[in-house]
Amino acid sequence: MINTVNTTPTSPSNYKQGIIDYYSEAGMDYEPWSRRFNMHFGYFRLGVNPFNREAMLDEMNNQALSRLQLSLNKANTLLDLGCGVGASGRFIVSNTELVTVIGATIVPWQVKKAKELSTDREFQERLTFELMDYCKLPLANQSIDGAYALESSCYDKGKDKRRFLEESFRILKPGARLVVADGFTKGEKHTRLFNFLYRKVCKGWMLDDFAGVDVFVKAMRDIGYEDIQVQDASWRVALSVMYVPWVSLKYFFSKIFLNKSDMKIEMGHFVAPVFGMLMGLHRSQYGYHIISARKPIKQDRQ
Numbered sequence: 189m190i191n192t193v194n195t196t197p198t199s200p201s202n203y204k205q206g207i208i209d210y211y212s213e214a215g216m217d218y219e220p221w222s223r224r225f226n227m228h229f230g231y232f233r234l235g236v237n238p239f240n241r242e243a244m245l246d247e248m249n250n251q252a253l254s255r256l257q258l259s260l261n262k263a264n265t266l267l268d269l270g271c272g273v274g275a276s277g278r279f280i281v282s283n284t285e286l287v288t289v290i291g292a293t294i295v296p297w298q299v300k301k302a303k304e305l306s307t308d309r310e311f312q313e314r315l316t317f318e319l320m321d322y323c324k325l326p327l328a329n330q331s332i333d334g335a336y337a338l339e340s341s342c343y344d345k346g347k348d349k350r351r352f353l354e355e356s357f358r359i360l361k362p363g364a365r366l367v368v369a370d371g372f373t374k375g376e377k378h379t380r381l382f383n384f385l386y387r388k389v390c391k392g393w394m395l396d397d398f399a400g401v402d403v404f405v406k407a408m409r410d411i412g413y414e415d416i417q418v419q420d421a422s423w424r425v426a427l428s429v430m431y432v433p434w435v436s437l438k439y440f441f442s443k444i445f446l447n448k449s450d451m452k453i454e455m456g457h458f459v460a461p462v463f464g465m466l467m468g469l470h471r472s473q474y475g476y477h478i479i480s481a482r483k484p485i486k487q488d489r490q
């Protein structure tokens with residue numbers, strides 16, 4: 189075992205621009221993964237058809253929604269922190285009556301595409317998309333009834349994602365919950381093979397670092413979150429991960445067939461999920477977690 193050597197840190201502005209460029213260029217490449225543009229892994233439970241990938245992807249949205257523990261007989265405003273092109277927001281609005289969702293992303297292309305995909309009447313009044321950095325939200329303190337981040341909090345810098353967690357805490361109303369679903373490293377010592385895969389995955393998805401589960405939970409506690417619930421959902425997402433090689437190969441050969449000369453982004457897009465799958469086999473060093481927590485009703489700070 190050796191200590192983790194993470195990806196080379198980049199300056200904050202280059203880092204943010206890298207994410208924007210990546211998602212602007214690779215945006216449409218998520219369509220072969222999900223016709224509804226769910227840009228995350230799926231969640232399996234009894235009753236969800238494992239041969240229907242889209243159903244498992246939607247179930248992940250459902251899991252996030254249920255962990256927010258909303259009282260659904262009153263109006264709630266939710267914030268989707270790192271909304272992609274809005275699939276989770278569309279799912280939530282379609283499956284609830286009084287919930288409004290604001291989607292936040294730093295990628296202008298995603299805001300435009302999310303709006304194009306959300307023109308149905310049911311979405312018009314209850315779903316908006318804004319160009320917003322989840323580390324610096326232009327929202328008032330205590331203005332949001334619940335927030336979730338599906339495979340997006342990993343983009344905050346550092347292993348504890350502290351800026352993301354602090355900003356989420358600030359905008360949540362007392363008693364409101366935050367739900368995060370993402371890959372997390374475990375422990376501090378990692379093998380050479382794991383580090384090799386880790387660096388490839390981070391590079392392919394333009395990430396500095398995944399969160400470490402222990403430091404992330406500790407940061408939550410330090411900030412003031414309570415009722416922190418941690419589920420290692422690796423086996424729940426495993427069935428959807430098994431679709432990765434097939435979808436990635438299909439995607440890669442379709443790009444070769446189109447005779448694209450510069451395949452850099454596509455290569456990263458192909459390599460990251462496949463290496464991510466291998467990385468996920470290192471169960472003692474990495475796992476997919478769903479973590480939720482509540483902002484206390486009575487607070488010492490803020």
Ligand SMILES: C[S@@+](CC[C@H](N)C(=O)[O-])C[C@H]1O[C@@H](n2cnc3c(N)ncnc32)[C@H](O)[C@@H]1O
Nearest residue numbers: 226227228270271272293294321322338340343
């Ligand atoms: C893998 S995608 C997940 C999208 C969406 N949550 C879903 O599951 O369909 C990661 C998202 O995080 C967003 N993101 C990364 N850094 C961000 C930041 N600082 N503020 C807001 N969004 C960010 C990206 O723009 C992208 O939309």
